[in-house]
Amino acid sequence: MAEVKRLNYFNSQFLEENDFIDEQKYHRYMRHLHNRELHSWGIVSGLEVTQIATQKLSISSGVAIDKNGHEIVLPSNQERELSNLGREVDVWITIQYAETKDEADRRQVGAVDNYIRTTERPNLIATKDFPPNDGSVIVLAQIRLDANANISNIDSSKRKFASAKIATGAVKAEQLAPEVSSQITAATEFIKNYDLGKQVVTSSITFNERSIVEGSQSSAPIAVPDLTFQPRLILVGGLSRWILSAQESYSGSIFGFVNNKKPPRNLQCFCSGTIKTSATSWLPITEEGPFLCKVTYQDRPVNKQSTLIVDISNISAQGMTVELRRNIAPNSNPIDSFQIQLWLLCLG
Numbered sequence: 001m002a003e004v005k006r007l008n009y010f011n012s013q014f015l016e017e018n019d020f021i022d023e024q025k026y027h028r029y030m031r032h033l034h035n036r037e038l039h040s041w042g043i044v045s046g047l048e049v050t051q052i053a054t055q056k057l058s059i060s061s062g063v064a065i066d067k068n069g070h071e072i073v074l075p076s077n078q079e080r081e082l083s084n085l086g087r088e089v090d091v092w093i094t095i096q097y098a099e100t101k102d103e104a105d106r107r108q109v110g111a112v113d114n115y116i117r118t119t120e121r122p123n124l125i126a127t128k129d130f131p132p133n134d135g136s137v138i139v140l141a142q143i144r145l146d147a148n149a150n151i152s153n154i155d156s157s158k159r160k161f162a163s164a165k166i167a168t169g170a171v172k173a174e175q176l177a178p179e180v181s182s183q184i185t186a187a188t189e190f191i192k193n194y195d196l197g198k199q200v201v202t203s204s205i206t207f208n209e210r211s212i213v214e215g216s217q218s219s220a221p222i223a224v225p226d227l228t229f230q231p232r233l234i235l236v237g238g239l240s241r242w243i244l245s246a247q248e249s250y251s252g253s254i255f256g257f258v259n260n261k262k263p264p265r266n267l268q269c270f271c272s273g274t275i276k277t278s279a280t281s282w283l284p285i286t287e288e289g290p291f292l293c294k295v296t297y298q299d300r301p302v303n304k305q306s307t308l309i310v311d312i313s314n315i316s317a318q319g320m321t322v323e324l325r326r327n328i329a330p331n332s333n334p335i336d337s338f339q340i341q342l343w344l345l346c347l348g
Helices: 017-038 178-191
Strands: 042-046 049-053 056-059 062-065 071-074 078-081 089-096 106-109 112-115 123-127 138-145 151-155 199-201 205-208 222-225 233-243 249-259 266-276 282-287 293-299 304-316 319-328 337-347
Touching: 042 138, 049 138, 049 151, 056 089, 056 138, 071 089, 078 123, 233 293, 249 293, 293 337, 304 337
Parallel strands: 266 293
Antiparallel strands: 042 062, 049 056, 056 078, 062 071, 089 123, 089 138, 106 112, 138 151, 199 337, 205 337, 222 319, 233 249, 233 337, 249 266, 266 282, 293 304, 304 319
8 A cells, every 4th residue: 555645835936737637646546445445336326227228228317436446427328239249148237437538638737638527427347248346347247149149138136235344342341222233133143254245146047837847846956157266154035926817916935045064954934924815815924944945836726836945965165056956736736837046145
């Protein structure tokens, strides 16, 4: 870290070009230092990605901070056409700090031809290449293009938001109520020695009724590749959707964790869903146990009940394997239409 110096003006001082440059450098350096040391990089506000046509996106105005503390400012909504990026591919929308010179700011003074302003105009990038996760670019969305090069899905789960950092030792147990401090102590013991800097968010892992292999009650194993490190903790988040009789649609949330630090692994999942108990009523349920996800669907009026379990295995730096198992209740039929969608946050 460089020694900090600022300009010291006095009467009769003769100012040169470098003095004005150093004045700007000082304020920019201190601002970027503040952003780096007191905040994590990511999205500050806005920068939402929405579909406005079959092959066109809109990115809303907003602000982000990159790993160097640069403020990335998008002052107005921008549109991007994705028709030339291929078919059945994933496209990443990212934003990156950049500087440019505008011709409107060009001046000629005597023999000198130069620009009187530098514009901090970010680059909005649509790419098929997996973006780095180091804060040099900020991911806004992952887009899926179908066989016709049309937008079929916008996944905003990869967005990382900037936040304030808490300095080491800034929060102490004696500053909190006893019951709160005991809870924090327990949580601290649980996450101790995990490197939160090593993190990968997987792409969406989706199962539905078509995932079941014909002649069996399970799906084909899905490989989740290239984690680049051995995960110690995996946080699981997701959604469960299903359609019961009379085309009634329901959904529930999923949360779980996998403690992979020491064998045997401790898998725990909590799923909030519903059971249909009559033609007009349903009740909330919760499932928990040693799996990534377990959801029970029941439609009593038409005698349909299925329990769906998502298992995880072969966890390593090269990836992992997930698989769906379906259990049909005795003397019952499977639910016709369902979808389980999971995202895994892998921490080193």
